[in-house]
Amino acid sequence: MTYTHVVFVGHHKDRLMDSITRYRKYPIHRVTLVLGSDDSSGERISRRVADKVKHELSPLFEVTIIRVDKRDIMNAASQIVDLIQKEREKGYQCILNISGSLRTFSIAAYIAGCLTQSPMITSIPRYDESDQEVGVEEIIELPTIPVQYPRKDQVQLLEAIAGSSGYLEDLILQLNPRMKDEPDVFAKERSRLTHHLKKIEEMGFVTKEKIGKQVVFSLSPLGRIYGKVCKGDILRING
Known part of the structure; x- marks a missing residue:
């Protein structure tokens, strides 16, 4: 089985790149970069980061960029579930990567991941001697909380x-x-x-x-x- 690496994009390109290229537990064929649908100043930074990440990853993976509602957490979770469904219909499982995501994205992704029992990862940033972030020190797999499902x-x-x-x-x-x-x-x-x-x-x-x-x-x-x-x-x- 192959996987789509779903990456929620924030403002830290090196952290995202490290978390994508170093995580090799599952065979990755596709990468989907997730951005917010608004046009805030912070989101414009995220879009520039996404463009750079896509440019560097395109020789290795099939890369797409999508946008979801990052302000309404439950609506964002619903849109992420839609994405997971579509990927599974195409034969791909999804890994949700919240290593460099904004807080609302992290919460929405975690809700969607628990509901669909999808693997999720985050990371601990690495810093140089000048206290500048320079990638990832450790990648952490997140546990999914069991959801009480109806009969x-x-x-x-x-x-x-x-x-x-x-x-x-x-x-x-x-x-x-x-x-x-x-x-x-x-x-x-x-x-x-x-x-x-x-x-x-x-x-x-x-x-x-x-x-x-x-x-x-x-x-x-x-x-x-x-x-x-x-x-x-x-x-x-x-x-």
């Missing part, structure tokens, strides 16, 4: 929430249309779904809002990202 029936409920108004009665009928004419069964199903909704709310996948006398459920940002993970078959859904 299959809970995943079906998340999918129903995504495709409905979010009212409990609507969710029941969407999952079991025949229950409309069975009041006793409907009441039991309402109790069952209420239990599952409480569980996935505690897991952070849904939020609820009271409108009048009714409660409306909707996917949280984490729930929307997890929906992408499920659709991309990145992970085996728990039984």
Whole structure:
């Protein structure tokens, strides 16, 4: 299996180059440089760094540059999950390299890496006698935190929430249309779904809002990202 090295670009070219060329645990075929989508002064520095890195790496790898939203962490994590899905569809696994990234990129990449169980690395910078940074002293592999994933029936409920108004009665009928004419069964199903909704709310996948006398459920940002993970078959859904 070959890998795409996904590198989140900051302002330190030497650190990025060292972390890419020295990390050889997996066979790398492609490098994707990730920049922010805004036009801030700091991002302009990152773009110049990315151009230099691409120029130096192009003889060795297939190099592309993409942009994601670095200001909204959950949106950035969602875009990174999209990238991982697309790479896996092409037959590549992804390594997420946050050695030289800005803080928001690091957080977003770590969320995406944990959700997709992708390898992640960072590095400790090396300095010369004048205290100037001159590359990487050590590359560190980051552990992924286990994510509590919903069971299959809970995943079906998340999918129903995504495709409905979010009212409990609507969710029941969407999952079991025949229950409309069975009041006793409907009441039991309402109790069952209420239990599952409480569980996935505690897991952070849904939020609820009271409108009048009714409660409306909707996917949280984490729930929307997890929906992408499920659709991309990145992970085996728990039984």
